[in-house]
Amino acid sequence: KTAGYFLEYMNPDGPGRLALSLQSMPSPLTGKPGDATRGRDVLVDRQRGDCLSCHKISAVTTVADQGGIGPALDGIGGRYSEGQLRQILVDAKVYFPDAIMPSYYKSDSGEPSILNAAEVEDLIAYLKTLK
């Protein structure tokens, strides 16, 4: 990869912008690893993850209309550790107050969570398969 690619990747709107400041949440929310097959279901389910409204994943060929608001998630499992993916899903707004990426798991506030802990772990297991 060229230096130009690196700059593009790390620029404030580039796909790597989260990586710069991301911390890691190393422990699974459920105490055990999730299931990638169930994770894929959560991802495409319009009532649950509905991630493809905003992201593209070439490996998911069953959903025709994929969004372009967020970065494509192809290869995401190679770019981020499990712990970093957990932080992104739980609350990406910690790092970017203006993030569009929704916070999917709110454990301590009184607000309702979009997903439960097991669904977040299943999603992480699926995202890790995207290499």
Next chain:
Amino acid sequence: MRGNLGAALFQIAIGIFAAAIFTAEGEPRRAFAPADPSNPLKYLIPGEEFLPPSIAAQQADDFDNPAYALVETGERAWSAPEGTLGKSCRSCHGLGNRNGVRQAAATYPKYVAGLKEVITLTSRINLCRKGNLGADVLAEDSTPMLAMTAYLRWLARGTPETVDKTGPAAELFERGRTLYQTKQGLLQLSCAQCHHERFGQKFGGDSLSQGHPVAYPAYKLDQQRVITLHERFRMCNALVRGRGQPDGSDDYIALELFLNWRSRNLPITAPGVRP
């Protein structure tokens, strides 16, 4: 006299000379200059520019536009006497294409001094029905109301949006502006995040537009019926998994006022056709 003529020519010039601007994807799009320098948008892009060209063409042609039947229903109702006073809308306003009424729809929501309130076009219709025809008021989303609004908005087709946010309307306008920027629903997204910061990008199968209200009421092809602007707001509320409000709620009137101001100078294109 000369000043007025100059102003009129200027109006026509900005109305007709739509510049082509280029978006991030490099496609040319028609764009209009906003009427007010304080408009947060640098240029106004009509919603049709984000549609498949076949749908935009369907909307522009009365014979193909599936909402046109409703316009005709409205046009017939305009001249049909109703209510206890034996009058029709036409008894007082003449033919609908007479100047005043032709462009009226482009000025709503509007402050009405007698009521000390900002009202929508649907409320105006109901006021005339009740007070001037002696007829019952129509529900916001009933077919006869959709027909009358579709007709009045169709009469205003091509007229630039001219809503007034000043004076007594200012308070409701500010409420609309604030709501537009408020994060909503489980996804915690504001109208501005989708329609101001991200227009041109894809949300699922839809291209996000700038979210202008000038094409409403509009025919939704996937539902095979005409929807009100406020129903479109409810759909956007549902997209962020938030709670919608009924047609005619104060919040929705405030949003409608803000959106129409934000569209000032865009020509009315109602009734729209949407996927």
